[in-house]
Amino acid sequence: MTLYKLPFPSAVNTIVRNIPRGTVMTYKEVAVEAGFSGAYRAVGTLMSKNRNKNIPCHRVVRSDGYTGGYAWNPENKIKILREEGFTINDDGKIIFD
DNA sequence: TAGCTGACGCAAA
């Protein structure tokens, strides 16, 4: 799926926007899909700057299993993920069934 | 133009 020749912001934007409900992608996965396999750092940086309501950035989590950060409200992110059907511990760790 | 920062990731201790 790494066929995005678009610049970083556009590529990441498109990918995250196309994440289906009930599905989560890691920052690294998003970077790979965007065509910049090692830009997982830049992905987070970009989202923090953009924080677009059209982009379900709450579906982007860390590879460690933690939800990661959220520009609006970290607890809100966990809440939304739980609504998506994911199980999250009190520590904020996502438990994949 | 050059350097620092950050919603991360992974290897090593």
Next chain:
DNA sequence: ATTTGCGCCAGCT
């Protein structure tokens, strides 16, 4: 299994 430190890329000052 957990904690610490280093590396990564693009964006911003």
